[in-house]
Amino acid sequence: MPRALPDNDVETWSHTLCLLILGFICYALPWTVIAAPVEPVLRIQGSNTIGAKLGPALVKGMFEEQGLRDIGIQAGEADNEQLVSGRNAEGREVRVRIAAHGSGTGFSALKDGSTELAASSRPIKDGEVQALSSLGDFKSHAAEQIIALDGLAIILNPDNPLDSLTTTQLAGIFAGEIRNWEEIGGRGGAIRLYARDDNSGTYDTFKELVLAAHGKTLAGSAKRYESSEQLSDAVSQDAHGIGFIGLPYVRRAKAVSIADGDSQAMPPSTTLIATEDYPLSRRLFLYLPPTSQNAWARELVRFAQSPRGQAIVEQNGFIAQTVQAVKVTPNAAMPEDYRELASQALRLSVNFRFQEGSATLDNKAQRDLERVLGYLRGNGKMTGSVVLVGFGDPKLDPHRAALLSKLRAMTVRRELARQGVGFREIAGLGDQLPVAGNDGEDGRMKNRRVEVWVY
DSSP states (O other): OOOOOOHHHHHHHHHHHHHHHHHHHHHHSOHHHHSOOOOOSEEEEEOHHHHTTHHHHHHHHHHHHTTOEEEEEEEOSSTTEEEEEEEOTTSOEEEEEEEOSOHHHHHHHHHHTSOSEEEESSOOOHHHHHHTGGGOOTTSTTTEEEEEEEEEEEEEOTTOOOOEEEHHHHHHHHTTSOOBGGGGTOOSSBOEEEEEOTTOHHHHHHIIIIIGGGTOOOOTTOEEESOHHHHHHHHHTOTTEEEEEEGGGOTTSEEOEEEOTTSOOBOOOHHHHHTTOSTTEEEEEEEOOTTOOOHHHHHHHHHHHSHHHHHHHHHTTSBOOOOOEEOOOOOTTSOHHHHHHHHHSEEEEEEEEBOTTSSSBOHHHHHHHHHHHHHHHHTTOSEEEEEEEEEOOOOSSHHHHHHHHHHHHHHHHHHHHTTTOEEEEEEEOTTOSOSSOSSSHHHHHHHSEEEEEEO
């Protein structure tokens, strides 16, 4: 008969057995169960327009350029959140988290320190600049990064016969003052409204360019959406529906042409959005704190501006800032000299614009100088081929409007001439050929522009 162990030996063996079992469990379980969670090297918060597809695609492209492997994109812990992950040369996992809950949330997250980059589909507001002043000047060239162009598409059910609307009509429709399609030449009875939610930069842009510009507010009857795709699909299935959406999210809906003020009705085409002539064109931004020490944030900004990053912008349905020469068809509405220019030369797909109330080129224009120079050098157009045409808003004295528009063109000439560009002609056409209404400052700023043409 086996000898019974003393009480103290029983206790010792029990303790040893527990340690053995615990060791076996730790050895047998996968490392991922007991390892600390991998913290993201970069957090991006903000616009759904950017965060749904473009943001993850740009991060993935950056990872590929950095030589990471096993790159994947997966859903995050909440709706409209994603994780992009890959492994570096040492086999360590690298993660970037993207939360797409609306442009305004990005600036709030910068303020409370829960993000390193804010993605926005509208410019930063003065109040947000002030709230973030401890992090630097968010309107500076270093902070405000325009990564793509987009156009707000006004979408209808594919069977709706209307092909164009004015911004005045749009304001009346979305304010609930125009309630039936028959009032604007359509058919089908009552109009049903679809809009993005209050956190959305898409909604902020529509509110600023359409509603506020006409002294209106959004009707309470509008159905609100956080998701661009869900809104677009709902409109495409509703014979009475109308909505607004970023260009890549038109999907199965029908986009109509838009006129603002005295401008001609323009479709949301690639060229018209690239030049920002389309009345509802807009810029897409990444905002980087000037004091940021996050190397991944700075690298993503650099990558997004690079030719490879801009190719990804185009692949995802947005408008890249790559400069191209396009043929413009002359028409009777053009001034004679401009019509002759259009018949003989090509227009570059970029307009130079200026800071508000200033003769200084804005942040996009400063980067476009490099892009235009790259095009001119690459195509042998540095000497005697370039025509700059300036435009502006109306003045009491038409001669003053013409002079100011030419001075704007001279500002661009000075910057390009420093890099060796020789010009064929510098012209100022005053307030002719407006691309927006002149009733508000936003429209006047769009009309103050400089076009680039090449022979």
